[in-house]
Amino acid sequence: MKWKASLSPAQALHSWSLPSANSTTNTISPCNWTGISCNSLGSVTEIQLPSAGLQGKLDDLSFPSFPTLIHLDLSNNTIIGTIPVHLDPLYKLTFLNLSSNELTSGSIPLEIGNLMNLTELDLSTNHLDGSIPSTLGNLTKLTLLYLSENQISGSIPPQAGNLFNLEELDLSFNHLDGSIPSTLGNLTKLTLLQLFENQISGSIPPEIGNLVNLMDLDMSINPLTGSIPFTLGNLTKLTRLSLFYCQLSGSLSKEMTNMTNLSQLYLGDNNFSGYLPQLCPGGSLEKSSLEKFTLPNNHFIGEIPRSFRNCTSLTRVLLNGNRLTTNVSEAFGVYPHLTYMDVSDNMLFGELSPNWGECRNLTKLQFSRNMITGRIPPEIGQLTQLGMLGLSSNHLIGEIPKEFGRLTSFFNLSLNDNQRLLVRNRHRNIVKVYGLCSHAQFSFLVYKYIERGSLASILSNDEGAAQLDWTARLKVIKGVAHALSYMHHDCTLPIVHRDLSSNNVLLNSELEASVSDFGTVWLLIPDSSNWTTLEGTCGYIAPELAYTMRVTEKCDVYSFGVVALEVMMGSHLGELISSLSSSCGQDPLLKDMLDQRLSNPIAGVAQEVLFVLSMALACIWPDPDSRPTMRHVAQELFIGGPSFSLQPFHALMLRQLMDLKA
Numbered sequence: 001m002k003w004k005a006s007l008s009p010a011q012a013l014h015s016w017s018l019p020s021a022n023s024t025t026n027t028i029s030p031c032n033w034t035g036i037s038c039n040s041l042g043s044v045t046e047i048q049l050p051s052a053g054l055q056g057k058l059d060d061l062s063f064p065s066f067p068t069l070i071h072l073d074l075s076n077n078t079i080i081g082t083i084p085v086h087l088d089p090l091y092k093l094t095f096l097n098l099s100s101n102e103l104t105s106g107s108i109p110l111e112i113g114n115l116m117n118l119t120e121l122d123l124s125t126n127h128l129d130g131s132i133p134s135t136l137g138n139l140t141k142l143t144l145l146y147l148s149e150n151q152i153s154g155s156i157p158p159q160a161g162n163l164f165n166l167e168e169l170d171l172s173f174n175h176l177d178g179s180i181p182s183t184l185g186n187l188t189k190l191t192l193l194q195l196f197e198n199q200i201s202g203s204i205p206p207e208i209g210n211l212v213n214l215m216d217l218d219m220s221i222n223p224l225t226g227s228i229p230f231t232l233g234n235l236t237k238l239t240r241l242s243l244f245y246c247q248l249s250g251s252l253s254k255e256m257t258n259m260t261n262l263s264q265l266y267l268g269d270n271n272f273s274g275y276l277p278q279l280c281p282g283g284s285l286e287k288s289s290l291e292k293f294t295l296p297n298n299h300f301i302g303e304i305p306r307s308f309r310n311c312t313s314l315t316r317v318l319l320n321g322n323r324l325t326t327n328v329s330e331a332f333g334v335y336p337h338l339t340y341m342d343v344s345d346n347m348l349f350g351e352l353s354p355n356w357g358e359c360r361n362l363t364k365l366q367f368s369r370n371m372i373t374g375r376i377p378p379e380i381g382q383l384t385q386l387g388m389l390g391l392s393s394n395h396l397i398g399e400i401p402k403e404f405g406r407l408t409s410f411f412n413l414s415l416n417d418n419q420r421l422l423v424r425n426r427h428r429n430i431v432k433v434y435g436l437c438s439h440a441q442f443s444f445l446v447y448k449y450i451e452r453g454s455l456a457s458i459l460s461n462d463e464g465a466a467q468l469d470w471t472a473r474l475k476v477i478k479g480v481a482h483a484l485s486y487m488h489h490d491c492t493l494p495i496v497h498r499d500l501s502s503n504n505v506l507l508n509s510e511l512e513a514s515v516s517d518f519g520t521v522w523l524l525i526p527d528s529s530n531w532t533t534l535e536g537t538c539g540y541i542a543p544e545l546a547y548t549m550r551v552t553e554k555c556d557v558y559s560f561g562v563v564a565l566e567v568m569m570g571s572h573l574g575e576l577i578s579s580l581s582s583s584c585g586q587d588p589l590l591k592d593m594l595d596q597r598l599s600n601p602i603a604g605v606a607q608e609v610l611f612v613l614s615m616a617l618a619c620i621w622p623d624p625d626s627r628p629t630m631r632h633v634a635q636e637l638f639i640g641g642p643s644f645s646l647q648p649f650h651a652l653m654l655r656q657l658m659d660l661k662a
Helices: 002-006 110-114 134-138 158-162 182-186 206-210 230-234 254-258 306-310 354-358 378-382 402-406 417-424 455-459 462-467 470-489 553-569 576-580 603-619 630-639 654-659
Strands: 036-038 044-048 071-073 095-097 120-122 144-146 168-170 192-194 216-218 240-242 264-266 271-274 292-294 299-302 316-318 340-342 349-351 364-366 371-374 388-390 433-438 443-447 505-507 513-515
Touching: 110 134, 134 158, 158 182, 182 206, 206 230, 230 254, 354 378, 378 402, 455 462, 455 505, 455 553, 470 505, 470 513, 470 553, 470 603, 470 630, 553 603, 553 630, 603 630, 603 654
Parallel strands: 044 071, 071 095, 095 120, 120 144, 144 168, 168 192, 192 216, 216 240, 240 264, 264 292, 271 299, 292 316, 316 340, 340 364, 349 371, 364 388
Antiparallel strands: 036 044, 433 443, 505 513
């Protein structure tokens, strides 16, 4: 009851009450309270309050009062503060789930290693920092350990290798560094190992090949080096292997062919070389399990294996950006489930097969920048779901088949059609595009000359930055906002820029902004997936793009927020941007963050600066659904923001502006 009193009122705890003064009994039994279960002696054994709307701390929850507790689930609430240190009374606890809360201001307590009977521990999706305590190695009965989506740093303790019964280990989305301990090879019962999105370096230890029950292995987005150890060929139960966006190199061993249950392989954006792995069945009657085969942007050479024709289960294939030399007339079969195929930027030759017309679920087919000859097969006109066909920069002849008129979903023939739309569009804050020049080896857009050059170059020059006073900077931000609003909301189909940065904002002699560089623009087609490869400038790319590869207008909104902050601060904020979106990140004084080459804004200009900053901060929220639309941003900036009744300008903290509803 003391804990209930410390929490914000919650409907879920309505039944938690003491006997009234008129009650005929003074016995207090919580066994009938919501979320409470007891044993036959009336002792509490379970507290289950997931998604109960709880708000508050755990400090007043008296753990010594629950010596028989075996199950504690407070997940998906708003529990703040730290994890209590004094957990020893819960020595019978087997299940502890505090995931999806707001736990912060501390690390995982060492004392959690005293809960020797724990079988499931889930602390994921909080704001925990510090390192993983080595005492977790004492929890030898654990079968599930989830610490993902926190801010945990340091290395993975070797003692993790003591968790012999562990079946699922997820440490993804943290700040872990160091190398992968070889002791993880002791966890032979593991079926899931997730280490992606950290700063883990070094090589993949060969002992990972001991995890013979592993079904899902993901170490993506880490600076891992070296080659994939041949021992991974022992992982015959593996269904998903993800190692994209690392720094891995070398060739893929022949032992990978032992992974006969593999359905998803993601090895893109590394430095792999040699030949593609033989992962498809050798005979046409053998069943294939491979669905997603993505190895783009590496250095693979040679032919696509002949057996690739038999991979009829394929749904997504990305082999673009390699050095493959294959006759496309013979390399591919009929894939009834295939939706996305990209083999652009290779050295493929031969003629396109009419069999592509049998791949009826295709939405995107990319063969650009190869050495393909012959005519476009009219059978491609049978692909009624096709939205994009990339054939540019080849040696094709003849006309576009009349059968293409059937393609009601078709919106892009070659990579250049998106750019042609910009030739027809007119907006004062979008640089005028005079035309598109296309050649077999290259293509380029012809723009109007803009006198002052890029915003980035002006901000990097003290003299130019001084000319760009607060009023001029506000004008620049408004201009960019109006340009993006037009592209997103006023065109026949929404256009996403995908590479907005201060380098792609040009200023004329009147310091009026024009958005430029439309080499990566993307059309948003209603009811389509809008999957794409990662494009853009580092530091301006929306974080969700690295994981989903799905383009939305909110990707540009994020980039706009970064540019707007850069205009006001005078330079790119770097890692401070991600820190601002964290409740426990840095909180500097606003006056110290503004461009020091200008005097602090005063009076009405100061109010407008505050409003623009609050709007920019709203645009960089990690959750894209929480960001405003560019139409809303442009309208609000045009109308002008409210007057902020805050403390003096010199005392304002930057994070205070994030609490304002822009």
